[in-house]
Amino acid sequence: MSRFYMTTPIFYVNGDPHLGTAYAAINADAFARWHRLLGDEVLFLTGTDEHGLKIQQSADEHGVSPQAWVDHTASRFLGAWRELDISFDDFIRTTQERHHRTVQQFLTAIYENGFIEKGFYVGLYCVACEAYYEESELLEGSRCPVHERPVTEMSEENYFFKLSAFTDRLIELYESGAIRVTPEFRANEVLGFLRQGLKDISITRTSITWGVKVPWDDNHVFYVWYDALINYLTAIEYGEDTGRFAQWWPAVHHLLGKDIIRFHAVWWPAMCLAAGIDPPSQLLVTGWLLVDGAKMSKSSSNQIDPLSVVREMSSDTLRYYLLSSTSFGADGDVSLERLRASYNADLANDLGNLVSRTVALIVQKFGGKAPLVPSLDERNVTLMEFVSNGITAWNEFHPNVAIGAAMEMVRSSNSLLEHYEPWRRPVDDPESAWCLGTIREALRLAALLLSPAIPQAAHGVIERLGLSDLGPLEWRPGGEISELSRAEPLFPRLQKEK
Template identity: 40%
Template sequence: NLKGVMPRSRYNEIISFLKGGVRDQSISRTTLKWGIPVPGDDAHVVYVWFDALINYVTACGYLDDRKKFDTFWPEVRHLVGKDIIRFHCVIWPIMLLALGVNPPVSVFAHGWWTVEGEKMSKSKGNVVDPFEMVERYGADPFRYFLLREVPFGLDGDFSESAVVGRINSDLANDLGNLLNRTLQMIDNFFQGSLPASCRRGEREEEIVQRAAAVLAEVDEKIEDFAFDDALKSIWSFISRGNKYIDETMPWKLAKEGKTEELSSVLNTLYDILRLSAMLVAPFIPETAARIWEQLGLDGEPVNMRFDGFSWGDRAPGHTVKKGKVLFPRIDLEEWKKAREAKAPAPAQPASEEPAIVHEELVGIDSFKAVELRVAQILNVEEIPKSKKLYKLTVDLGYEKRTIVSGIKEFFTPDELLHKKIVVVVNLQPAKLCGVESNGMLLAAGDGKKTTLALLTPDKDIPLGSRVS
């Protein structure tokens, strides 16, 4: 069963191990003081890789809740690190078969990430903080990069420049561009309302057939944990949509008064986007929801079923809601300058003050693009499992917003409540620990991460006042 252990390299590893001969395995240890005592012999504790594995079945109700166990256990798949695969593929199935319980359908071993060719290490200071990446680039772009960049199961090398490359190429140029171009043409040529769907031609039928093939490919790839291949297949469909625009030239059809052909093209493009939103939903759910909303659809794409998808399935006059660009392109030169400016300064002796690093000079127009306003903190909530983040509700006078801020180490909720602060209000929304943050408060630090001061107005001023 080649899918019993994946990827193939790990399957070969287990087969080689078994061919080398399997000896009896002791399930107790005498050299350890910690562990579960063996009944009847206090000198022994249960071997950790015997008792720990049992958690899989007990969590599903084994012996305690038969109905729950029968619901979750008949077919299970384990996702584990590649360094513990032998325990999961040799010892664990033997234990389960001895109990008369089905072993896992498959065990998939994931790889490890390096950073620009080097192993992550706290001493080297090259550990990638996922919260920092999410704050900088957004949760969906970061998720997309991790699932698309490296075949799942192999070791991968992380590079911020590669993240930016994926954002600009795949997300902005391909997906974002397809949505923006399509909705703009529906706005321009039909005042934002889709015309009646017309008869499909050969080119449209080819796209329908391609969509069916992509659905089958994605289903197969996800079943095999080949997330990168699934995304490649989805993006081939998205690229086909962009190519379809170039082939049909809707702007030319409009100029020549070919309304029926134009209607067919725009309806086809709309359905390409509708299906694409459903396809990307498991990978980049926030983006899929934003596409869905701009298409003027109800519900959530992640909850839609593919067997219920039908081309042209809508009443004439359906209205779209063109919104913000999905993924603004990142200027590489500006990005490089910002990264160089924020590079860690040389280590300073403990007695010296941290080196001051200045940012690049910016023009007045760049400064004006950052919208700063006065706000007041109305509520402070802790975010479960986060040591650094607070969920803040702030009042801008004209609206209330949620901001997630990493200031928990410096302030208690009572110190923050009702305080007036300065907020960046036109920052791209980002999701941190499952909470969407719509803005950022301003603070000053001493460079040593030992103290923090919030920027506050020194006089009473109306909420929402612009800071300039």
């Protein structure tokens, strides 16, 4: 059995989940669900990042302890992910004791290997990013390139990680394909950064106390990014269960946003090498969700609340739109208007309508007894091309292409229905049985391909077709003899907003 270890970035809890954070979680969830369908053993990790200066400041502003503040804010992410049907196996919080142990063990290994030393740091720091920037990276007016806020000059005693020692090794890993990046053009971006040369970087702070203590120096806490990245090892018990670590680490797939690629594609692999373990072999980099061309973020006023969409429509509606409307890795401009249009066109008109018509015709022509699935022949074999295309697309991390293949199967099935017109044929006509048996099986396979994106609706399709489960990713002649009955529309059409 193959293993598949899927991780999301852990989400900073200094604000509510928005559509941008939901987008990352939904993509990762779809990939995890797909690999479960394939029969792989899956570990899907997500969680919250709860240390750092912003958290300490927010807690002070609210008159509570940092721990009380993060207990409150982390619960919002847990609740949101459940409403969005995020099927995580482990939800990590960086304030958990297990994580503190892993951070201290991992960074002690780097320290003992000679890649951490004490120094004095002066740099330009963005509190919102919890990151230092070079002058050349800033916008006009010494502003952060992500948050467009003025940075602060920080000066303090720090421990430094000797990142510069790994420049050549990292270039070799990317050029050889030992570290794979999807989409591929992001690997060229990383190589461009590496070829400029790397500088040693600060990894501890003395000016704050809210963080993981440095085990060899109580005056320091680890800088939030180093603490956060190590969560991927905490979940598989690095330093505590060598067997579990050896099973899962080679199967890791990190999903991240393009704005944090430097941390995951440069710092993190170098840290792994310094600690004496292999770097992650697969990075999946999403683009940004844009509203009128601007990145959606907690710090701007252009947020779309994912939970309001779920409560108005459904989690499947939101998931379908986010996964189908944008190529993985590209930026995508989103709007509620386009979301509603996508729902009506694809889910209500195409998929939902075909399911309803098929069931109604089986009830009308065959008394609800579903005709058996015919064998493949020259009239229906092309439907399996869509299945093949969908499988390839999911395996290669292209959810919009996989969803597109499933919906093309739905539309081709609808064309078959229009061609054979079973409503015009006599009761129990063999051509009607062939047509409706074919469409019923095509809808099962389409639901199977769509299930990582719309898990609830996919099972709704299966129930309406009188089937007990999604079944295999192959044409299944014969099939179950079952009684069908008319049901409520799977996707009631949305009325246009006034």
